[in-house]
Amino acid sequence: MAPTPWLRVSRILWLACLLRLAPAVAAAGLYELHLVSDGPATTGAEVNITASLVAGDNSSLALPTDPHSYRFHWVHSPLLLTGKTDEAFRSTIRAVGSAPGDFPISVWVTADDCQTCQPVASSSLVLSVTESIVGKLVITQNASLPWPSTYLTKTVLKTSFVLHDPSDFFKTASFLYSWDFEDGTQMVTEDSTVYYNRSIMGTFTVKLKVVAEWEQAAPAAEKGIVQKTGHFSGSLKLQETLRGIQVVGPTQVQAYQELPMTLNFLGSPPVTVCWHLRTVCLPLEDHKCHRRESVASTAYNMSTIFMEPGDYCFSIRAENVISRTHQYYRVQVWPSSIQPAVFAFPCATIITMMLALIMYMTLRNTSHQKDMAEVADFDFSPMSDKKPEHPTEARCCQMCCLPFLLETPSEYLEVARENHGLLPPLYKSVKTYTV
Template structure:
């Protein structure tokens, strides 16, 4: 028995050493091998691996019509071969792994009458074998969202566990499922499908522990309970539709006063928001305002009005699910500081003007009084006038006094008339 085993081992090692020695030109020739497998698998379960010989130039190269011209050579140790089947330029093997690990499986093709010749094509695949259950969690919902793993809150989720068992290894097993939805809710079921409804937004991790039990015959012809377990998880992002925008802020304000408005978004972030000030409450069109990214459910916007009047904040927001509009009217009154600011310079200007007018009036009155009280000009002035004016000067003081009386008609007369009464 021992010589036979060593003979097989020697042959496998010889083939393994022969494979790397093939020239690169032959390995990268006209044909190639496509490998498919239904792994990974749990220990004890059967795995199927298939190899197909195809042309490298997308099928324009004609393959030989006689499939018996080529032979497929497999290396799968330490996996146990349980079956092999060959047909038209393809070969399929079934293997079982009794210990966990990652095992390479190699295959190459040679001429049927010369299996020691250079291979026509070759390839390999790494097969994972685990001692745990193999499967995954699948989440489905009627409403599909554009983001991966995104779902709606307050909408029923269908959460399923799909066992990977292509060889029907667990056909006699019974399963127990322990669910943890990440929001404090846990449950245990015997069914692989559950329905759950998340009431709040956020990112949650669904954790599942699966236990499989079945009876298996022992070497002593008695039946024993065999158990395998597996831990699985899936990340879910729960979001809400944007139901509206709550605006918190004043409705009456004065000019040149900084105003702050708080926007509370009734939906799940992240979202995109934009706003614009209009004279009327009308929806915003695309491209009418600059979008702003908001990473929370609240946002503060500030603005300072310079002109009084009636205004309307037109606000648009949207997330990956929906969009909504909201409006906020506001009345802007003139600031109470403005009249005082403008009244001070006006009052100052008016006061200066009045003072100037009074000064000029008093000055004119003073000059006229001096002219009446001192009709005789100073000697220097009189001399100057006599020299400059020449013949224009009057001959006698009486004529001068007469002219003064005519020019100052409002002054009292120099003598008083005597009133006479007749009895």
């Protein structure tokens, strides 16, 4: 059975619709939509939101040559649309918020000849609308510093208010600025920039109140005064550059004696200190640091012990986030009068042994001389009838001492009398024997 004419027509229309959908489906995911705005905005001020169609990051496709191949669709309610501009692969709308709040804005892109087809790209953002003035407080210094957001004491601070008004909503308004620097200094100016000098380091906050007034025509052809305000603040930390390092400590010390030192930093902490000990004063290099310490105060205590006498020089470097300084400190080391502990025990042992040996020799000599004097009191001649109490000792003395006594008896007795006084006095008669 042949198909009816109406069935053939429906099939043709269905195939035609698929052919029209094919490019849009193939393009889906190959492009991206970038959405930006110049918000936040003040109520009543006009805001620009721009959407741009670009090729995706993972896509090597280029945009079509015909700039009118795609159409942008916006959703911006409850913002009031005041204008729209379409360019090549870009669309911009202008809207006004009559009430404060956060408002979502969405946009998607479709093929120009198939607006009901699947979007090739989409994006969204949230626009903030406020009743107050929109802007920011900027604080700078008239000093060229290598680190950003760095502020110095005793240097002029330039404090400025920058108004955010891309639509020139406040072009007819007059402004009044009230400044508060938290140290009792307050001022009111018509200029958006003031200069301030603070000599105390630390963190403080600058507060600013901005008032804008202008005339606006009322619906009843009467002019009214419109006023808007804004409150802003900015915190900053004032620091001092390192003007030098004061070293407190002795300049002369003995070897093997501890040398205490105190480093006083003339500047703002935290400070990183690095030092190296040399025999000459030379600039300190980064890889030559003996020790690197982080100090949270303006003082640092350190100590070292010198093992050898001589002239030494401490090369000291300190730096904080804004500056760096160097210092040299000379120390003269004298030979130590007290030997180190490693030699004390051997020396004490030797001295003790020497003293013991001397005492032993002295006692031994004294005992020996006493024995000799006592032996001299006996007559060891063969004719003598006086015998010693101990025969063994007598025989020993006869063998060792008799030859000397026989040769010089008078001289030996005289020496014994002088040294010990153990022999009878000279006036006492002495027995003599003839052989």
